[in-house]
Amino acid sequence: MDQSIIFFLSAIIIVGALMCSIICLRGKGKKTLNVEYYRTKCLENEHKLIKDEVSSYHLSVLNADKLVDQALRDLGIKGQTMGERMKNSVTLFSDRNGIWTAHKLRNTIAHESDARVTYEDAKYALSCFRQALKDLGAI
Secondary structure (H helix, E strand, O other), rough: OOOHHHHHHHHHHHHHHHHHHHHHHHHEEEEOOOOOHHHHHHHHHHHHHOOOOOHHHHHHHHHHHHHHHHHHOOOOOOOHHHHHHHHHHHHHHHOHHHHHHHHHHHHHHHHHHHHHHHHHHHHHHHHHHHHHHHHHHHO
């Protein structure tokens, strides 16, 4: 009889430990973003896009891209570059073509010294980056 009680208590301890492990592991997988931080940064960046200031087009697109990349990293999305992180999270985006178009515009600005960006291009890219942030739960 003593052995059966010891066996029963051991089983309860083992099951309890397994349940605690499962609960802890599930909690680590879910990362949340600081919505207020991302909302503030997104709005600040959008307000810096000024119709008659061409330099603001470039800067706004670059900053919006950085903000989305930061959200991807904060969520723990794997990848060496933003492009890799975007590929690893493609199912999270409601407008995959839009976010890729916006990121390609960022690459053009970053890598081509004579890049020409219109106000409409920049505004469209910012709207795509904004939607990406919504999709990621950042705003």
